[in-house]
Amino acid sequence: EYIDYVSLQPDDLYRMLEEREEVPKTSQPPVGDFVRQYDLLTGHGYEVMSVGLSEVLSGTTQAARTAAERFDGRVRVFDTKSASCSEGLLAVIAAEAAQKGMSLDEIEQLLTETQPLNRIFGITADLSYIVRGGRVPAWVKKLTDFLHISPLLTEKNGRFKLGGFTTGLGAKPSALGKAALRKMDQETSYRILIAHGANLQGALELRRYILGRHTLVHSCHISEAGPALGVHLGPGGLVVGFLPQPDQLN
Numbered sequence: 635e636y637i638d639y640v641s642l643q644p645d646d647l648y649r650m651l652e653e654r655e656e657v658p659k660t661s662q663p664p665v666g667d668f669v670r671q672y673d674l675l676t677g678h679g680y681e682v683m684s685v686g687l688s689e690v691l692s693g694t695t696q697a698a699r700t701a702a703e704r705f706d707g708r709v710r711v712f713d714t715k716s717a718s719c720s721e722g723l724l725a726v727i728a729a730e731a732a733q734k735g736m737s738l739d740e741i742e743q744l745l746t747e748t749q750p751l752n753r754i755f756g757i758t759a760d761l762s763y764i765v766r767g768g769r770v771p772a773w774v775k776k777l778t779d780f781l782h783i784s785p786l787l788t789e790k791n792g793r794f795k796l797g798g799f800t801t802g803l804g805a806k807p808s809a810l811g812k813a814a815l816r817k818m819d820q821e822t823s824y825r826i827l828i829a830h831g832a833n834l835q836g837a838l839e840l841r842r843y844i845l846g847r848h849t850l851v852h853s854c855h856i857s858e859a860g861p862a863l864g865v866h867l868g869p870g871g872l873v874v875g876f877l878p879q880p881d882q883l884n
Contacts, residue, residue, distance in 0.1 A: 635661075638861050647861040648832040648869045657766045660862045662694040668701035672709050681738045682709040685725040685745070689713050690792035710738055712745050715792040718863050719827040719875025720754040726825070730883055744882055752877045755797060755813045756787040759805040759833070759870025770796075779803070786813050805872045807836050811843035814874050818848055823879040826854040831864050831871040840872055852879040 636642035651658070668684070675682050684702065686695030695713050702709035712728075714721045724745055731741045758764055761775040761784075770785075774796070778785055784804060788797030800809035818824060826844060830837035837856045845851060859867050867873065 636861070642861050644858045644861055644864055645832060647864045651763065651864070652869060658865050660692075660865055662692050662697055665697045665700045668698045669704060672701055672705055676705055676708045683728050683732070683738060683741050683745075684709060684711045685721065685728050686711055686713055687717050687721055688715050688789075688792040690715070691717055691794070710742055712742060713792075714745075714749060714752070716749075716752060716754055716789045716875075717794075718754065718756070718859065718873050719829050719857075720752045720789065720877075722829075722857070723752065723825055723827050723875050723877050724749060726827075727877075727880060727883065734883070736882070744880060748877060748880055752875065753814070753817050754789050754873065754875040755810055756794070756867065756871065756873040757784060757800070757805045757810045758787075758868055759831075760868050761785065763868030763871075764866045784809070786810070788813075805833065805836055805870050807840035807872060808843055810872050810874055811840050811847070814844060814876060815847055818876065819878075820848065821850070823850040823852045824848070824876045825852050825879055826874065826876045828854070828856045829859040829863070829873040829875075830856070831859045831867045831869050833870045833872060836870065836872050840874060844874075 672682055684698050686698050689695045695711060698711045702711050714724045727748060728741050728745060731744055764770045765772050765775050782803060783799045783801055785799055786797045787794050800806060828837045828840055841854055841856060845854060859873060
């Protein structure tokens with residue numbers, strides 16, 4: 635057993651995925667972990683907005699809600715109905731809103747307004763990892779291998795679904811960039827977050843592709859895909875999340 639980013643770093647995971655045959659599994663944090671964090675923060679006088687992983691995908695956010703019940707309204711839990719880059723973008727917005735002095739009610743309202751505008755797309759270099767993890771049926775890999783195409787993954791109703799296909803196999807940055815740009819209004823400023831599975835070069839190429847074709851970008855950051863996501867994404871995979879810049883943070 636490993637603790638994400640404590641006893642297991644992303645690079646270690648991707649190496650293990652390539653070297654070992656067994657299928658790794660992820661496990662949600664227990665309620666007690668959330669209680670300790672909330673107790674530390676509220677004990678120092680803070681209120682807490684906990685920005686969580688889709689409850690349809692994991693019991694993590696429900697564990698956070700159970701812990702929050704002990705803190706008499708000083709802790710709120712928000713279900714992002716997404717994961718990875720989309721969840722991260724909403725967490726950043728909540729943090730910036732807090733820095734601007736917005737109240738817990740105002741931050742929760744901002745997240746509620748922003749969440750439906752959030753979009754995410756992902757592409758794997760090798761679909762076998764996400765099939766092994768049970769997120770995509772095995773027949774999808776057989777079909778895509780036969781047709782020599784790669785599926786694009788997206789979020790719908792809190793779950794990750796097929797969002798289309800691109801020709802050829804592998805994680806093509808341009809294909810992912812095109813999928814994202816099709817959902818972007820050229821007159822709107824966006825926050826963008828890119829995650830990669832041991833594929834920094836691909837992430838940089840994706841960033842250049844988007845920035846070269848959309849002139850109104852508030853920010854575009856790159857991050858490693860953590861071990862919990864990497865189990866399903868596999869080495870080489872790419873994810874991009876984006877949402878309009880909220881007027882309240884201008």
